[in-house]
Amino acid sequence: QHRDAERYVVMSTRGKTIAFGVLTAITAAVCVRLGFWQLDRLQQRRTQNAIVSSRGAQPPLSLAGLQGQDTSVTHWRRVAVQGVAEYSRELVHATRSQNGSPGVYLLTPVRPLDGSWGDTAIIVLRGYLYAADGRTVDFDKAREADTLQLETLLTEFPPPKLGQARMQSSPRAMRLLDRDTIAAMMGRPVAPFILLAIGDTVMTDITRPTRVPAPTVSDGPHLSYALQWFGFATVFVVGFAFFTFGGGAKRRR
Template identity: 60%
Template sequence: MTRGKLWLFGLLAMIAVSVCVRLGIWQLDRSQERRLQNRVVSERGAMAPLSLAALRGQDTVVTHWRHVKVEAVADYAHEAVHATRSQGGSPGVHLLTPITAIDGSWGDTAILLVRGYVYSADARTIDHDKAREADTLSLDALVLSYPPARAERVTLPSNPRAVRLLDHDSLSRIVGRPLAPFLLLALGDTLVRDVTRPARIPPPSLSEGPHKSYAFQWFGFATVFLVGFVAFVRGRRGKR
């Protein structure tokens, strides 16, 4: 191997080491973010549940992850579904049910309730009549924020009431009413007992996830590249 090729090999090895180290640091940053989120979820979960009326006018940054006592009327006729979901390894959808607060505190504005998971072979369509619950819902829920809007197609051509993304404006058009600036995640039994009936969706896990182990893997790859290059150079010198 010529000196020029050796320098090129060394440069590629250093690039690989740098990339692996950067990815390892990124995973450690994600682990830190997860710990901070878990702390917020835990602290707000310990607070007394809010009423739907108490959420009106509140900043969603402050109410995110708060528990809420829901007393509302469900509008199943204008229900949408979040497509291509899964639970327990099975394909399905998440039911997005507009609800109206019984106390009238939200006026004509509906609140979108992520009511649960229902099995769907194509992960797009279900029998909405079989998935109905009581007309008046009384349950505990968790406040969620809508994810940032993305410049992508939201609805699916095969089902105009199915969405790929939880986009506030698109869902408001599907529901046909103004929507509150937050979502509610219904809490309860997450076990799928009947494929036609909704099972509640598990709340966010408080584990730190696999980010630390991924970080150690990337740092390990960086070490392999570095040690391998040094061993290669020493081997060439030994032969000389």
Template identity: 30%
Template sequence: MYGFLLSRRWIGFALVVVLLASICVRAGFWQLHKLDDRKAENAVARANLVADPASLDAVAPSGEQVSPDDEWSTVRLTGRYERSDELTVKFRTRDGSPGVDVLTPLVLQDGTAVLVNRGWMPTANNSERPSDIQAPPDGTVEVVGWLRPDSPAGDEAVAPFEGQVRAVSSAAVAEATDLTLRSGYVDLQEQTGGPGDLRLEPVPDLGEGPHFFYALQWWFFGLLAVIGFFWFAWSEARERRDPSVGRQAHAVGGS
């Protein structure tokens, strides 16, 4: 009764179903791997966020890249802001409102500098750099903030253009200025004189994301493909056994 499954058409159908189901299964496990990565990143972030502030040299010595294991470490810096090289990071939204992050180099006592994200400000819904950016405190200031690694975005996103970037890269900013920049940047949390009207970077989202449910969805799609194959096979076998079933189905569809 099921001999038709050995026909070229059904073998091809079966191969397509097997391929589709395999892709869905692999995609599900890929989502679980992403979930494991997210859990590991969250564990690092939680540990670093509750640690006491440390000096930048203790976490990321000069000349070294910011390690992923050091992201969200709280560091304490002392220096003076160099507003002439200030940038804005455009297309940053908060609660659905357009705005920019204000990125100002802080020149340290050893002559090197660190990019400090002083906070977010609302702007018009366009790509123009705002002209009313609040100035940083004058003179020597003490800054406490979260250490972040450079963005891996491409040159078009990180290279400064008309005082703006779309993502932060200390290496790209260093090429466009005369500053000797340390790797990464710092999300300001506290500073001498306070942040003013700028809104500080919020605590990162430490949720696990939708990866587990995405895995279930992929596996459901794979199971649906297999069930569909057997349903179509059963339906054709039933029609072959009783041709009147097929005629009735065609009649109902035609009416």
């Protein structure tokens, strides 16, 4: 009976060790997979950074030169804007923030001086404007010159999302940037891109627009996240080894 009890204890301990080992292997494998996923995202980001840097270094395009261009090719190209701002049809992208403050992005339709786009509105994201409720601003105080001369970056409209793009509580505010909705609100065609105005991103007057920072070219947190996941995998494996051959063995003795 004593030997049977010892055999039962040994088998039970071995079974628990095997189960613990399987669980450790699965957990470590998941952590390693997540680590390689972060490295893959890092590579994708570096590829995107190279595209952004390369296109940003090219000479600015004119508004006329954008006609017929594929936005996937012109994305992040600099564009020189000279046009008449139609402030009466201005909209806001609601619930934005900058430096932790609530506000909106001003979406201003512009007519090129050369008439190259006809009745089609060119949407210029003029900048960030403080709004305590994230949607209500004084459009008149936020005006700049009637004729705008700006350096901008061309950005694409984001992919369509589910939900109401227009805010029902505010007639000139949008929850989502949707080209068709903007065209319907403005009553005219809209070009297939948004131009991000470049300039001073320091707020000096809450009633005046502050330029939105251009995207930063950096590796982001992906490498540190990858190292963390690989570290977690190492901790699980080392912990299992210690439990099996170190602490666990001492307890069995």
